[in-house]
Amino acid sequence: MRFLTAGESHGPQLTVIIEGLPAGLELTGDAITQELFKRQGGYGRGRRMQIEKDTVEIMSGVRHGLTLGSPVTLIVKNDDHKHWLNIMGVEPIEQSAQEEMKRVITKPRPGHADLVGGMKYNHRDLRNVLERSSARETAARVAVGAVCKILLQQLDIEIFSRVKSIGGVRDEGTYSIEQIKSKNDSNDVRVINDALAQGMRDRIDAAKKAGDSLGGEVEVTVVNAPPGLGSYVHFDRKLDGRIAQSVISINAFKGVSFGEGFKMADMPGSEVQDAIMFDEHGYSRLSNHLGGLEGGMTNGMPIVVNAVMKPIPTLYKPLQSVDIETKESYQASIERSDSCAVPAASIVCEHAVAYEIARAVLEEFQSNYMEQLTEQITAHRERVRQF
Numbered sequence: 472m473r474f475l476t477a478g479e480s481h482g483p484q485l486t487v488i489i490e491g492l493p494a495g496l497e498l499t500g501d502a503i504t505q506e507l508f509k510r511q512g513g514y515g516r517g518r519r520m521q522i523e524k525d526t527v528e529i530m531s532g533v534r535h536g537l538t539l540g541s542p543v544t545l546i547v548k549n550d551d552h553k554h555w556l557n558i559m560g561v562e563p564i565e566q567s568a569q570e571e572m573k574r575v576i577t578k579p580r581p582g583h584a585d586l587v588g589g590m591k592y593n594h595r596d597l598r599n600v601l602e603r604s605s606a607r608e609t610a611a612r613v614a615v616g617a618v619c620k621i622l623l624q625q626l627d628i629e630i631f632s633r634v635k636s637i638g639g640v641r642d643e644g645t646y647s648i649e650q651i652k653s654k655n656d657s658n659d660v661r662v663i664n665d666a667l668a669q670g671m672r673d674r675i676d677a678a679k680k681a682g683d684s685l686g687g688e689v690e691v692t693v694v695n696a697p698p699g700l701g702s703y704v705h706f707d708r709k710l711d712g713r714i715a716q717s718v719i720s721i722n723a724f725k726g727v728s729f730g731e732g733f734k735m736a737d738m739p740g741s742e743v744q745d746a747i748m749f750d751e752h753g754y755s756r757l758s759n760h761l762g763g764l765e766g767g768m769t770n771g772m773p774i775v776v777n778a779v780m781k782p783i784p785t786l787y788k789p790l791q792s793v794d795i796e797t798k799e800s801y802q803a804s805i806e807r808s809d810s811c812a813v814p815a816a817s818i819v820c821e822h823a824v825a826y827e828i829a830r831a832v833l834e835e836f837q838s839n840y841m842e843q844l845t846e847q848i849t850a851h852r853e854r855v856r857q858f
C-alpha cells in the first residue's frame with residue numbers, strides 16, 4: 472500500500488490517492504470524516520479551524536460502499552479557499568480579502584519552512600513555500616490513516632492516542648486501554664487526568680496571552696497487532712524505523728521513542744527487557760518496557776509510541792527575522808495562528824502510526840480481498856500461538 476497527497480493550504484482542496492487496499496473493505500466518507508473532526512479541534516487552535524469543516528468525499532475506488540481493489544481517491548475541500556481566491560491565482564470574490572492577500576510575503580518566520588524553502592525552490596514570494604509546508608496537509612494524512620484504522624478494525628487491531636504533556640504540564644499516570652479509549656473522542660486537551668486538563672488549558676491561555684506558543688508530548692497505543700509485523704533482515708523493513716520516519720515527518724514533530732523511551736538510557740537491562748511467558752493464550756511478556764517492538768518486529772504486546780512536538784513557530788510575540796528583499800531586520804506581526812496544536816497533532820500521530828501498521832500488515836499478508844486477508848491473519852495468529 473502507498474499513498475500520495477496533494478493540495479495547498481488555501482487552494483481548493485486536498486487530494487489523496489491510496490493504492491494497494493484490498494477489495495471488499497466497507498468504506499464511507501462519513502466514517503473517515505469522523506476522524507478528521509477529531510483532528511480539527513483541540514484547545515489552543517486558531518481561527519482557521521472555525522472556518523473549516525473538514526469533510527471527506529470518496530471520488531474513486533469504492534462502489535456500493537465497498538473498496539474495489541483499485542486506487543481510492545479522497546478529497547477534502549478547503550472552506551477558507553473562497554477568501555484566498557486572488558492569492559491562489561483565481562479571481563477574488565471578496566474585495567477586502569483581495570487587498571489583504573495581494574501582499575507578496577518576503578518576511579520568513581523563524582522555525583517555519585519559509586526561508587529555506589524559498590532558497591531551495593527559488594521562490595521570492597514565500598507564500599509559494601508556506602502554502603504546502605503548512606500542516607493543512609495533515610488533514611490528508613488523517614484521511615489515509617482513517618481508512619487504515621477501518622481496515623485494522625476488521626482484523627481486531629485498534630489504535631488510540633492521548634496527550635501526555637503540554638508546555639511542561641505533564642500527565643505521568645499509567646492508564647488502562649479502557650481509560651485511554653474513554654478520552655479518544657474528546658477533542659479538547661485529550662489528557663486522561665481531568666485536573667491536569669484544566670492545568671493544560673490554563674497553560675495554553677497564559678501562553679496565548681503572552682503571544683507565545685506551546686508544544687508537548689503525545690502517546691499512541693496499538694492493541695492486538697500480531698507478532699512478526701516488520702522484519703529484522705533489512706534496515707528499511709524495520710517497523711520501529713518506519714514508524715519513527717512517519718511520525719517525525721508530521722509538521723513540528725521533533726522526537727519519537729518507544730515504550731520507556733529515553734528513560735531506558737538510565738535503566739539497567741534487567742528492568743528494560745520484557746521477560747517471556749507462555750500459557751494457553753500463547754506467548755506474552757511480564758512487562759512492556761520496550762513498547763511492543765523487538766528487532767524491528769511487533770512482539771504481540773501493545774505498541775507504545777511516544778512523540779514530541781515543538782512549539783508552533785508563528786508567534787504573536789515576534790522574533791527577529793530578515794526581510795529577503797530589503798535584507799533589513801524586522802519584528803514580524805501575524806494575522807492568525809494556532810498557539811498550541813498538540814491535541815490535534817496527537818490525532819495526526821495516531822493516524823500516521825495506523826498507516827505504518829496497515830502497510831506492514833498488507834506486506835506480511837499480501838491479499839487481494841478482505842476475506843483472504845482475514846483468513847491469513849487468523850491462521851498466522853494460531854500458528855504463532857502454538858509456536
Ligand SMILES: Cc1cc2nc3c(=O)[nH]c(=O)nc-3n(C[C@H](O)[C@H](O)[C@H](O)COP(=O)(O)O)c2cc1C
Pocket residue numbers: 517582583584604605606609721722723724781783784785807808809810812815816819
Ligand atoms: C496540527 C498542526 C497544526 C499546526 N498549526 C500551525 C500554525 O497554526 N502555525 C504555525 O506556524 N505552525 C503550525 N504548525 C507547525 C508547522 O506546520 C511546522 O512547524 C512547520 O511546517 C515547519 O516544520 P518543522 O517544525 O517540522 O520543521 C502546526 C502543526 C501541526 C501538526
Ligand SMILES: C=C(O[C@@H]1CC(C(=O)O)=C[C@@H](OP(=O)(O)O)[C@H]1O)C(=O)O
Pocket residue numbers: 480517519520523604605606607608609610722807808809
Ligand atoms: C489549516 C490547518 O492548520 C494550519 C497549519 C498552519 C501551519 O503553518 O502549519 C497554519 C495555520 O493556517 P492559516 O495560516 O491558514 O491560519 C493553521 O490553521 C489545519 O490543521 O487544517
